[in-house]
Amino acid sequence: MARSKEFDVDNVLGKAVTVFWQQGYERTSMQDLVTGMGIHKRSMYDTFGDKHTLYMKVLERYAGTVSGKMESKVEGLSSAKKAIRLLFEAIAYNNGPEPKGCLLVNTAVELAVHDPEAAARVKDAFLDTEHLLERLLRQGQESGELTRSFDPSDMAAYLHNALVGLRVLVKTEPDAGRLQTIIDLTLKSLD
Structure with missing residues (x-):
């Protein structure tokens, strides 16, 4: 008879998200995971598989959480400009307990070149x-708030690139005024 789990998997x-986010994939040992997750090594392997499999589950969870948070931040806002600004400012002014920056960006830099599965996630x-x-x-274009002088797909790619850069910069830039200036200048492209 199989034993029931003695811990909440979620x-x-x-x-595990926090451990990998703080230390990165390569620097995180199995012992770091066991300690950080508060479970036995055997339980970790039985539940999550090897380190790479666990990391893929962590990325999936993290991506879903980030996506959900972003959607909920802009839900119900009638102004596209305000919604987009809110997304940028949420990254710049995140004073929560989680590590600075973004686990997805960290993964892109650390693993994407040599790990096709991580790159795809x-x-x-x-x-x-x-x-x-x-x-x-x-x-915003349909409501008349934004000009139709740009292609929304191209502008989205540009803004996303700026958002990724901001996710990197918040790890090293303590000056909130400087971050705000960067956001303001980036979003002038919508005028």
Whole structure:
């Protein structure tokens, strides 16, 4: 008879997100994971598989969480400009307990070149964000708030690139005023 799990799988996966986010994939040892997740090594292998399999589950969870947060931030806003600004400012001014920056961006830099599965997960998550931006831009054009002088798909790609850059910059830039200036200048492209 199989033993029932003595831990909440979702909770432990959330702890794995934090460990990988803080340390990166390569620097995280199995012992770091066992300690950070608060479970036995055998339980980790039985539940999540090897380190790489666990990391893919972590990326999936993280991407879903980020996507959900972004969608909920802009839900119900009638102004496309305000919605897009809110997405940028949420990244610049995140003072929550989680690490600075973005696990997806970290993965793109650390693993994407030599790990096709990680690259595909990151690309999918990035496309989700780009599609959200494109949808907001199209809504802004349809309402007359935004000019039709740009292609929404091209502008979404541009804004997403800036958003990724901001996710990197927040790891090293403590000056909130400087971050705000960067956001303001980036979003002038919508005028």
